[in-house]
Amino acid sequence: xxxxxxxxxxxxxxxxxxxxxxxxxxxxxxxxxxxxxxxxxxxxxxxxxxxxxxxxxxxxxxxxxxxxxxxxxxxxxxxxxxxxxxxxxxxxxxxxxxxxxxxxxxxxxxxxxxxxxxxxxxxxxxxxxxxxxxxxxxxxxxxxxxxxxxxxxxxxxxxxxxxxxxxxxxxxxxxxxxxxxxxxxxxxxxxxxxxxxxxxxxxxxxxxxxxxxxxxxxxxxxxxxxxxxxxxxxxxxxxxxxxxxxxxxxxxxxxxxxxxxxxxxxxxxxxxxxxxxxxx
Amino acid sequence: xxxxxxxxxxxxxxxxxxxxxxxxxxxxxxxxxxxxxxxxxxxxxxxxxxxxxxxxxxxxxxxxxxxxxxxxxxxxxxxxxxxxxxxxxxxxxxxxxxxxxxxxxxxxxxxxxxxxxxxxxxxxxxxxxxxxxxxxxxxxxxxxxxxxxxxxxxxxxxxxxxxxxxxxxxxxxxxxxxxxxxxxxxxxxxxxxxxxxxxxxxxxxxxxxxxxxxxxxxxxxxxxxxxxxxxxxxxxxxxxxxxxxxxxxxxxxxxxxxxxxxxxxxxxxxxxxxxxxxxxxxxxxxxxxxxxxxxxxxxxxxxxxxxxxxxxxxxxxxxxxxxxxxxxxxxxxxxxxxxxxxxxxxxxxxxxxxxxxxxxxxxxxxxxxxxxxxxxxxxxxxxxxxxxxxxxxxxxxxxxxxxxxxxxxxxxxxxxxxxxxxxxxxxxxxxxxxxxxxxxxxxxxxxxxxxxxxxxxxxxxxxxxxxxxxxxxxxxxxxxxxxxxxxxxxxxxxxxxxxxxxxxxxxxxxxxxxxxxx
Numbered sequence: 070x071x072x073x074x075x076x077x078x079x080x081x082x083x084x085x086x087x088x089x090x091x092x093x094x095x096x097x098x099x100x101x102x103x104x105x106x107x108x109x110x111x112x113x114x115x116x117x118x119x120x121x122x123x124x125x126x127x128x129x130x131x132x133x134x135x136x137x138x139x140x141x142x143x144x145x146x147x148x149x150x151x152x153x154x155x156x157x158x159x160x161x162x163x164x165x166x167x168x169x170x171x172x173x174x175x176x177x178x179x180x181x182x183x184x185x186x187x188x189x190x191x192x193x194x195x196x197x198x199x200x201x202x203x204x205x206x207x208x209x210x211x212x213x214x215x216x217x218x219x220x221x222x223x224x225x226x227x228x229x230x231x232x233x234x235x236x237x238x239x240x241x242x243x244x245x246x247x248x249x250x251x252x253x254x255x256x257x258x259x260x261x262x263x264x265x266x267x268x269x270x271x272x273x274x275x276x277x278x279x280x281x282x283x284x285x286x287x288x289x290x291x292x293x294x295x296x297x298x299x300x301x302x303x304x305x306x307x308x309x310x311x312x313x314x315x316x317x318x319x320x321x322x323x324x325x326x327x328x329x330x331x332x333x334x335x336x337x338x339x340x341x342x343x344x345x346x347x348x349x
Numbered sequence: 350x351x352x353x354x355x356x357x358x359x360x361x362x363x364x365x366x367x368x369x370x371x372x373x374x375x376x377x378x379x380x381x382x383x384x385x386x387x388x389x390x391x392x393x394x395x396x397x398x399x400x401x402x403x404x405x406x407x408x409x410x411x412x413x414x415x416x417x418x419x420x421x422x423x424x425x426x427x428x429x430x431x432x433x434x435x436x437x438x439x440x441x442x443x444x445x446x447x448x449x450x451x452x453x454x455x456x457x458x459x460x461x462x463x464x465x466x467x468x469x470x471x472x473x474x475x476x477x478x479x480x481x482x483x484x485x486x487x488x489x490x491x492x493x494x495x496x497x498x499x500x501x502x503x504x505x506x507x508x509x510x511x512x513x514x515x516x517x518x519x520x521x522x523x524x525x526x527x528x529x530x531x532x533x534x535x536x537x538x539x540x541x542x543x544x545x546x547x548x549x550x551x552x553x554x555x556x557x558x559x560x561x562x563x564x565x566x567x568x569x570x571x572x573x574x575x576x577x578x579x580x581x582x583x584x585x586x587x588x589x590x591x592x593x594x595x596x597x598x599x600x601x602x603x604x605x606x607x608x609x610x611x612x613x614x615x616x617x618x619x620x621x622x623x624x625x626x627x628x629x630x631x632x633x634x635x636x637x638x639x640x641x642x643x644x645x646x647x648x649x650x651x652x653x654x655x656x657x658x659x660x661x662x663x664x665x666x667x668x669x670x671x672x673x674x675x676x677x678x679x680x681x682x683x684x685x686x687x688x689x690x691x692x693x694x695x696x697x698x699x700x701x702x703x704x705x706x707x708x709x710x711x712x713x714x715x716x717x718x719x720x721x722x723x724x725x726x727x728x729x730x731x732x733x734x735x736x737x738x739x740x741x742x743x744x745x746x747x748x749x750x751x752x753x754x755x756x757x758x759x760x761x762x763x764x765x766x767x768x769x770x771x772x773x774x775x776x777x778x779x780x781x782x783x784x785x786x787x788x789x790x791x792x793x794x795x796x797x798x799x800x801x802x803x804x805x806x807x808x809x810x811x812x813x814x815x816x817x818x819x820x821x822x823x824x825x826x827x828x829x830x831x832x833x834x835x836x837x838x839x840x841x842x843x844x845x846x847x848x849x850x851x852x853x854x855x856x857x858x859x860x861x862x863x864x865x866x867x
Contacts, residue, residue, distance in 0.1 A: 085488045086499040092485045093365065094414040101406075108849020110503055111484065112469035114417040115380055118510050122382050124413055126488065128848055159479045172369035180373075219422025222372040225471060226483040227416060228365055277819040277847025288392040291385075291405040 082134065082143050089134045090126040092228035097127050103142075104267055105133045106274050106290055114227070125227050130275055131256065132263035166223070174216040181214065182207060254303070261332040262301050273299075280319055285328065297328045297342075304331040304339065317343040367416055375418035383408050417471045417484075427464060429477040434496050436464035436475055443472055448514045448802055460517065461491035462505050469506070501790050501816045504844040507851050508814070512796035518789040518813060520835060759865045774858045778834035787828040789813045789835060793842075812842045819847045829856050 080096045082089045091097055091107065100107060113124040129137070137143035189203045259282055266273055272286040276298050285297035298320050302308065313329075320327035320343075329341040367375070385405070389398055426439040438457040442450060449463040459467070465487045467473035475482045482490065492499050497517075508515045657674040665671060690698065708714055717723040742749055750766045751757075757765070792810040794802050802808075813836045817824070824832070824843065832841045843854045 083485065083489065086492050086494070088499050090485075090488065094410065097413060098410060109413070110506075110849055112466075112506065112510065113382070113412065114415045114471065115378070115412065116382055117470040118512070119382075120507055120510050122412065123849070124415075126485070130848060155478055155480075162480055169369045169372065173373050176370055176373045217422070219420060221421040222375060222418050223421055223424070223474070223481075224367050224372060225417035225419060225424075225468060225474060225481070226365065227485065229483045229485040229489075275848045275850065277845070278850055278852050288389075289402055289406070291409060292389055292398070292402045293392065294388050294390065 079142055079144050080137055082129065082137070082145060084145065085126075089129040089131075091129065092126050094125075097125070100127070100129075100133070100137070101289075103137075103140075104270070104272055105129070105136065106272055106286075107133060108275070111227075130263075130273075132260050132273075135260055136264060136267070166221075169223075170216075170218065170221050173221060177216050177220070178211070178214050181210060185210065255301075258303055258332050259301050261336070262299060262330040262338050265332075265338040266299065266330075279323060279325070280316060281327070282330075284325075295325060297326050298323075299328045299330050301330050301332075304333065313343065317345070321345060365414075365416060367418065372418055375416075376420075378415075378418070383412070419471045419474075423472075424474045425467075425472060427459065427473050427475045429464075429475050429482065429490060431477075431490070434461060434491075435459065436461060436473075436491075439476075445472060448797075448804065451804075460496075461487075462497040462502050465491050465502065466506055466509050497790075498816075500818060500846040503846055504814055504816050504851055505791060507844075508791070508793055513811075514794035514796070514802045515814075516792045516794070516807070518792050520789075760863060763863055763865065771860065773860075774830055774833045774856075776830075778830040781827060781831050781834070783831065784828070787815060787817075787824060787832055789832060789841065790816045792839075810839050812840050814842055814844050816844050816846065819845055824856075 080091065080099050081093060082091060082096075084090070090110075091100060097107075107127040107129045109123040109125065110128045111124045111126050113119070113122050116122075134143065185206060186203070189199065189206070263273060263283065266283070266285055272288065272290055272293075273283040274286070274290060274295075276282060276284040279298045280300075281298035282301045283299040284295040285299050286293050286295045298316070300316055316327045316329075326342050326344070329343075331339045331341070333339055386401070389401070392398060425441070425443055427436045428439060429436055436459040438450070438459065442457055445463075445467055446457070449467070450457055450459045452458070459473070464473060464475055465484075468475060468482070468484055468487050475487065477486070477490070488499070491497075492502050497505065505515050657676045659671045659673055713726055714723065717726055738752065738754075750768075751762060791814040792807075793812045793814055794807065795811045813832075815824075815832055829841075835841075840855055840857075843856075845852045845854060
């Protein structure tokens with residue numbers, strides 16, 4: 070359903086060591102809105118030293134990348150800033166940091182004043198004498214207040230597009246034609262299954278740890294458990310019963326149904342699932 | 350500028366830059382991670398579900414979109430040196446220096462993966478061409494096949510976030526198990542290389558440099574080992590091999606004149622001062638054991654001075670320097686009393702000596718007048734011994750594995766009759782040709798809380814990491830053997846990266862237990 074509407078926004082994908090990564094929150098949201106989940110691989114800024122919740126960048130599956138490419142919704146955004154403007158950019162960066170320092174200094178002073186004000190007014194509610202002392206204290210604060218440079222809060226930007234000195238225009242966000250069509254039959258089969266399941270509204274993630282190709286979620290993985298483990302097999306592949314039993318046993322152990330997915334010639338996919346039937 | 354244009358449509362791409370007021374407000378930001386609620390089983394299109402999803406997504410995006418904000422005073426400043434593929438610190442390092450980084454030429458450096466991890470933790474701000482690098486810049490500039498690949502960095506980051514100390518694996522710095530047994534000092538200077546993470550004043554690209562070196566050392570080792578048959582020789586470090594008798598026999602011509610007579614006192618019993626005029630003998634010298642005297646500290650109590658001179662330099666491997674040894678504290682630790690045996694013990698000793706009688710004392714043997722008679726005697730004895738052994742079984746070329754008249758424990762018997770012996774991972778591993786397909790990426794040490802880690806004395810790693818992915822093949826026995834050999838007695842762990850997920854696997858040697866029932 071999401072695919073039917075015209076792409077409102079082209080997604081900027083950068084390549085890092087040939088892996089497709091997304092950096093801007095806007096792009097992450099856009100991709101999620103298309104039902105693509107990806108995998109977060111960076112440290113979470115809020116609490117970096119844990120593995121439970123990770124942060125940007127978002128790593129795309131090859132199938133997700135290809136789907137975006139075919140929807141003309143992907144653009145490579147690897148270009149860096151031009152060298153000519155470098156001096157200008159450095160200057161700009163320094164000026165902005167200076168301005169940020171001045172502004173933060175003012176804010177910090179205001180912050181201290183209002184804190185003082187709160188403390189004073191809560192203890193002494195009446196009397197003109199306290200008013201007098203308050204004014205005196207505020208003036209003293211004005212005089213003595215220092216804001217050292219080390220207290221300046223700076224941003225360690227996550228995405229480069231967010232960096233003002235890298236004045237990247239949005240020209241690079243033009244959609245590109247699909248560059249390479251993989252001719253690896255295995256990749257092609259995986260993509261066909263991925264596209265079919267996504268088209269049916271399922272959310273997919275990689276299922277390496279479950280011994281399959283994809284984990285299939287009925288809705289957004291944030292709110293739902295995966296129901297199926299999709300295993301992509303070509304139709305003409307003869308399968309040993311032991312292998313079938315092994316994946317089926319694994320699936321039942323993690324309370325998921327194993328889907329054997331075989332792409333057909335017409336673009337459709339044949340799904341087979343296995344269930345233990347207890348005969349008593 | 351960023352705060353004003355938030356309302357504008359153009360702001361979309363630039364709203365990830367925080368305004369000064371936002372930067373200031375970030376000081377009092379929460380560091381808690383919202384807890385995820387129970388998931389639903391199936392979407393039912395209900396409003397509650399939609400609401401919960403909405404809330405989860407909002408929470409998710411607010412967490413994901415958060416930017417790193419640090420006080421300038423808490424940030425270590427550093428610059429990216431692309432030609433060397435390292436990051437040079439510009440301000441004093443923080444606590445991370447205990448487990449990361451290296452010094453060279455009076456400067457402090459971080460490897461790209463270390464710098465990137467510290468950028469992600471908000472500890473280090475890296476500049477390039479005087480502009481701060483974003484995390485994205487870090488990923489794109491630092492990670493490559495010539496430094497650390499993205500997948501390797503994912504494993505590195507995962508382990509670092511768990512608290513492990515993770516260092517690059519450098520095969521050339523690993524000592525052989527033989528050297529470890531002997532407790533030899535590590536002879537790094539041999540290749541002109543200092544300790545593992547120290548570098549020369551002009552550091553080259555770390556990875557390619559070490560790789561080339563490792564390759565050549567490996568090759569050299571391989572050649573050397575091929576030319577030698579005996580198992581022990583393989584493990585000799587080069588410095589040691591040089592003075593082994595085998596090679597020395599071909600080099601006697603160059604031997605220094607002093608050991609030509611073969612009567613050198615190897616262990617100098619003379620006083621300390623005279624040591625200096627002993628010229629260090631060349632590495633090639635005969636090992637005449639009759640002339641190598643080991644000091645008997647107990648017996649020569651009166652003869653020896655309290656100081657023991659150092660052994661002859663040619664007896665020592667490679668770079669080992671041994672000073673004068675003060676033997677007094679050692680002597681106080683030995684039992685210097687004379688051995689007093691009881692009568693019973695003396696008799697037992699006597700008995701033992703009798704039993705060890707040589708063949709000529711045997712009466713039957715003495716009665717033999719010539720070789721023929723002796724041979725006859727031996728034959729008679731053999732016949733007596735083999736009585737009860739069917740000749741058709743024992744006289745042929747192929748004989749039973751065990752003579753049933755010889756009693757041995759059941760366990761040993763089982764071992765004796767097992768025709769196909771079980772093997773272990775390291776068997777024959779040293780003979781395998783090195784391949785590039787599989788390599789160890791990192792040494793992993795346990796977190797600070799478990800063990801004290803010192804960069805200068807790293808000790809034995811907890812595990813070694815080999816990074817691979819589900820797209821690649823499963824390591825075959827050859828690869829596993831090779832990696833196990835490289836790793837020595839440290840377990841090799843395979844970190845399998847599946848996009849965002851990482852799973853860890855180990856292949857373990859397994860000995861089937863033998864049950865012996867009595």
